[in-house]
Amino acid sequence: MSHIMVNNSWMQYPVGYIIQGGVYVPDDWLKIIFSPVVWVRFPHMLLAAYVTGAFCVAATGAWYTLRRMCPAEARIMLRMGLLLAAILVPVQLLFGHLVGDYVHRYQPIKFATIEARWHDEQPASEVLLAWPDAAHEKNDYAISVPVLGSLIGSMTLDSKEVGLTDFPRSERPPIVIPFFAFRVMVGCGLIMLLVAWGGTLLSLKERLLQRRALLWTVFLCFPLPFIATLTGWFTAEVGRQPWTVYGLLRTADALTPFLTPRAAAGSLLVFCATYVFIFAFGTFYIYRLLKGGPAEDLLHTPPAALPNRPLSVATDLSSTVK
Numbered sequence: 001m002s003h004i005m006v007n008n009s010w011m012q013y014p015v016g017y018i019i020q021g022g023v024y025v026p027d028d029w030l031k032i033i034f035s036p037v038v039w040v041r042f043p044h045m046l047l048a049a050y051v052t053g054a055f056c057v058a059a060t061g062a063w064y065t066l067r068r069m070c071p072a073e074a075r076i077m078l079r080m081g082l083l084l085a086a087i088l089v090p091v092q093l094l095f096g097h098l099v100g101d102y103v104h105r106y107q108p109i110k111f112a113t114i115e116a117r118w119h120d121e122q123p124a125s126e127v128l129l130a131w132p133d134a135a136h137e138k139n140d141y142a143i144s145v146p147v148l149g150s151l152i153g154s155m156t157l158d159s160k161e162v163g164l165t166d167f168p169r170s171e172r173p174p175i176v177i178p179f180f181a182f183r184v185m186v187g188c189g190l191i192m193l194l195v196a197w198g199g200t201l202l203s204l205k206e207r208l209l210q211r212r213a214l215l216w217t218v219f220l221c222f223p224l225p226f227i228a229t230l231t232g233w234f235t236a237e238v239g240r241q242p243w244t245v246y247g248l249l250r251t252a253d254a255l256t257p258f259l260t261p262r263a264a265a266g267s268l269l270v271f272c273a274t275y276v277f278i279f280a281f282g283t284f285y286i287y288r289l290l291k292g293g294p295a296e297d298l299l300h301t302p303p304a305a306l307p308n309r310p311l312s313v314a315t316d317l318s319s320t321v322k
Ligand code: HEM
Pocket: 012, 040, 041, 042, 044, 045, 047, 048, 049, 051, 052, 092, 093, 094, 095, 096, 097, 099, 100, 103, 110, 185, 186, 188, 189, 190, 225, 228, 229, 230, 231, 232, 233, 235, 236, 237, 239
């Protein structure tokens, strides 16, 4: 994962390179690896993976509890998954803010796109929801909060925030995908925070296991971190357009001259088919694992099954403890 984040962060914010014969060549690896962008994006991605794991464990615990399977294991899974998520989700939101800071500093066009800000504003409002109309450079049905845009962008109440019309149309990314993808990611993060904190609080008070509606909520929330991760990548990558390497190499120029449209369509089709197969098989396999419950030899054995004698007695207990 780290090399993908270093590579991709270089594409977002190219540093430590020289141009030799029209080719970008790495010149300073330390600069590339320790670029300020890597060190906020890498933790953001890593935390996304851990949060996903935590939600999957909690959802499995909720599912077992709902189906009255392996109660001891289910309780531990539910508690530990929710507690880990309760700790990690706020840290993730903090890193999300830091990632937003880097976009604000190094990719102002992407930032204005995510914010659907068409004109310079001082102080800037924050568009919570709208339908961005790129043709007329305006937002329809906008719900905005005054001043919040300056607070989020620059941590002040009166900063000037730049709008998309400051940049030529040929430099702007398509707006609809980054705008909505960003809101879906943040929305998933906020729902996960609510569920993780609420669920942890109730489980500490021993009041979660009896509430079926809440158990269903925890179970049904397991896709949220997956959705947040995907929409995060949509924000980052579509928001970088029209560049493959920001400011250096346009996507239109990054096309290899040997790739015909037919070959590109063919390889895309093969990728899609492979992933559909892997995901379908994976989903089916995980469903079967869930249905079967934990393997017998992993199940918790109540202490009553242990022999009633001091442990100093030289007996091999391993045959009695499953
Ligand atoms: C307040 C909440 C959040 C904010 C402000 C936020 C901010 C951002 C921003 C601005 C980007 C684009 C970065 C770029 O263009 O390079 C991004 C990307 C991403 N986000 Fe978030 N995020 C939040 C929550 C989450 C959550 C909850 C997850 C997953 C559990 C997540 C996963 C990702 C991933 C995987 C990427 C793509 C990799 C990257 O660019 O770092 N984000 N996030």
